[in-house]
Amino acid sequence: MSAPMIEIAGLSVGFTGRGGATLPVLRDIDLTVRPGESLGLVGESGSGKSTLALAAMGYLKRGLRRLGGSARFRGEDMFAKSRTELEAVRGGKLALIPQNSGQSLTPTLRIGAQLGEALRLHAGLPADQHRGRVLDLLGQVRLPDPEAIFDRFPHELSGGQQQRAAIAMALAGAPDALLLDEPTTGLDVTTQAHILELLRDLAAARGMAMVYVSHDLGAIARVCDRVAVMYAGEIVLQGSVRQVLKAPAHPYARGLLASIPRLSDPALPVALGGRPPAPGQAGAGCAFVDRCAIAEPRCRGEHPALAPLPTGDAVRCHFPDRAQMLPIAGQGSASDDTRGDAPVLTLNDLSISYARPGLFDRLLGRDAAAVPTVADVSLTVRRGETLGLVGESGSGKSTILKTVAGLLGAAGGEIRFEDTLLPRVVERRSPDQLRRIQLVFQNPDDSLNPRQTVAEILEQPLKLYFGLSGQALHDRSVAILDRVRLGAHYLDRLPGQLSGGEKQRVAIARAFAAEPDLVLCDEVTSALDVSVQAAVLDLLDDLKRSQGTTYIFVSHDLAVVRALSDRVAVLYQGRLCEIGPSARVYGLPSHPYTEVLLGAVLEPDPDIAPRLTADDVVELAPPARGCAFQRRCPRKLGSICETDTPPWRMGDGGHAVRCHIDLPDLAAVLEPSAG
Amino acid sequence: MTAAPVPARARALSRWGGVLRDVMSRPSGAIGLTLVVFHVVLAIVSPWIVAYDYRAMDATLMLNGPSAAHWLGTDHLGRDVLTRTLMGGREALLVTGIATPIAVAWGGLLGIWFGLVGGRADEVLMRVVDAFLSLPWILKMLVLIVTFGTGIEVLIPTLAFFYGIPVIRIARAATHDVVARDFVSAARARGHGRLTIIRRELLPNVLDTLMVEGAMRWSWMLLAFSSLSFLGFGVSPPTPDWGLMIADARGFMSFAPSGVLAPVVALSSLIIGINLTADALAKALGLDRAQKAPV
Missing domain, CATH: 3.40.50.300 (P-loop containing nucleotide triphosphate hydrolases)
Known part of the structure; x- marks a missing residue:
């Protein structure tokens, strides 16, 4: 096995609270990411997942300090490095892609200039080759028409395009590892699905290591090989993505999975009661004890260690076998039909x-x-x-x-x-x-x-x-x-x-x-x-x-x-495409746009891939004539879609689809387009 | 847990108590507030602690330097400079102490109203505000004072009027930030009237900005008042006033510097005190963007 790319050992991070006490935000974290490997960090807000990802590049937010342990990148301790040494590594061999790229791109610099800057700092290329390299990078992140994007300002790009530009910028230094902090949160479902596919392909093609922070298990399922579940500043479960998402051995991970609503299941998800302890509030025992369904007196008194399981996972629980019994998918009641007619x-x-x-x-x-x-x-x-x-x-x-x-x-x-x-x-x-x-x-x-x-x-x-x-x-x-x-x-x-x-x-x-x-x-x-x-x-x-x-x-x-x-x-674009009872709208036949939307939904299951049938182009204004979805429609018939407003086609039970294609044809499954 | 409801007034007071503690915990706030409180207390008690009558002239003591009897020397009429300096802030603090709250109140309410209502009336008002702000303040004030005469009854409304105008602009901008938030939309959607929305939703959220603005306006108003006195349009002699004292003593600055220095130090220490307090207040209220919680 190759040497670890990122190696975090015994890392604890905290801040000084009002009373002068040291309150830990990360507690004794051990983590390794190997070249070409993609690790997901999941947890609720406040669990410390972003703090951990940033600590991997030797960065702590203001007010936080390292209480112990180390974070190594390619064998070098990031906390021992000087400012200048860190500047050379960050953004070069170790790059960060933040949540909101619209805010991390400089608003007054054209995209080409921003990427050129990254190249100047981290690529060591002669200046006359910058333009070609920037266009190459923009092409790699699948931005349409790189020549045009080169001269645009960040605000002239859509959210998805901004995120792609940020990814291109991170790639400028030919990084060995990428840190991604909720990179698709706030993007539309179709855009999100496309960006995740792009990241997957890039990581595979370049053999990059990735640390992917997200609260969205669907996104994690798409891009990660391994997952670490964080709770109250600790890793409570670590293992392969399939194991963690399909048979997690920790009660918290199971509760989290059960609380996700799923497209395949019309029932209400089950809520995970309570809230995580604030920094410094976790007692002597297990941090999750107050919300755990299978807690015993031992859990309150004794802090569980992160112990390996036969499956290859590591879990921080006294009773991993019993945890396996807890449900992980919708056991909630289906929403009753209380409809009247008025x-x-x-x-x-x-x-x-x-x-x-x-x-x-x-x-x-x-x-x-x-x-x-x-x-x-x-x-x-x-x-x-x-x-x-x-x-x-x-x-x-x-x-x-x-x-x-x-x-x-x-x-x-x-x-x-x-x-x-x-x-x-x-x-x-x-x-x-x-x-x-x-x-x-x-x-x-x-x-x-x-x-x-x-x-x-x-x-x-x-x-x-x-x-x-x-x-x-x-x-x-x-x-x-x-x-x-x-x-x-x-x-x-x-x-x-x-x-x-x-x-x-x-x-x-x-x-x-x-x-x-x-x-x-x-x-x-x-x-x-x-x-x-x-x-x-x-x-x-x-x-x-x-x-x-x-x-x-x-x-x-x-x-x-x-x-x-x-x-x-x-x-879509302020026009109704489809309306009807849930079961009908979510099934076939459906409007091409509904089909695109449903195809792009990410399930927290690594075995279910999204079906991407249309580009994630963002339109700023609806077309003046014809069907609202004409520009993106994967089933577009021809000029009739551009000139005539489509008719409502009535199905069973009040189901109606507004399309030029009739319902039996819409019921046929469309194959995903390549690329 | 069965806690009795805490009355809103008591809670608001406890919040301002916390803000006061925060202000005092900052070096700028501690120094500033001490200076301000010192000057206010001095203005109240000075008639009883000074050693001389501020009007007492003595032709034999004209422009003397500091001595055991007159610590800061005497002025051109032989009056004790220390006595006149200690009492010289009374008039200024009285006038600006009344005019500042009036200015913040009327400017603030008008700004909040037009920030909420908007529309054509708002456009017209803001152009009027621009017009007023584009005139040099001393010119505007001199016109009114020359027309209506000097004296507290003219100075207070004049200062309150002119210093309320920039407050309109600040209050309106602060209101725009709040109006865009969903809780104001929620109040509108519920059907509350404008006055209720102003009182319950806008004012509590704009008040912080107005407090800081009020403190800043106070220091500028003090400066303006002293300038008017300096020009002879403020306090009339023989009432001691820093601006007037500086004007009287400036001709003798080369050989009796204490006559100018004493009121200058007094006036600037008060203004610096107010500015430091305003600065600390802005930070304590979270209006200063540089200060953010670490986590």
């Missing part, structure tokens, strides 16, 4: 345009002739049903929600709530209409006022809609908190004192305080860890059952939508 919300030919005529247009009496962002959306949501709205970023799904909520005024068509026409803007709606439609936002950090306590947050709808005060107000607040499974002692807390999942529960509680008929959920789980996401989905489902609420649930995550929705509508 329509709650009807959208008729809704269109929304952000374009406003500019000063010149107004002076010259011109109308802005822009194509509307959302056009021609008609759908009905019936009482007690959950309608999932899916699509990539820019598909207009959040725009539609905000328009229904009255926050965006510019719209054509009509919005009907039960039998009445709903005024477009919130200021013209009656208090009762306002109360009955509530909105839950994506990021609770942004939707809860940081200066208000939970009590004050909940009081607002209660005072406004029901005029409660005094003891009645307090009692109702407590009852509502109880409904979202939070205790009364949360009333005095500020949002900053809550975890992400707790914050989102408070946001949900605020919406339900109004006793709404329709709750609009805008990506409500995308800012949360998977284990927390499962708990929030379960809560939403529970509330729906007990309150008979109707949901419109917007998400880019198809598996999440599948777990919660009765019906699903697929949007």
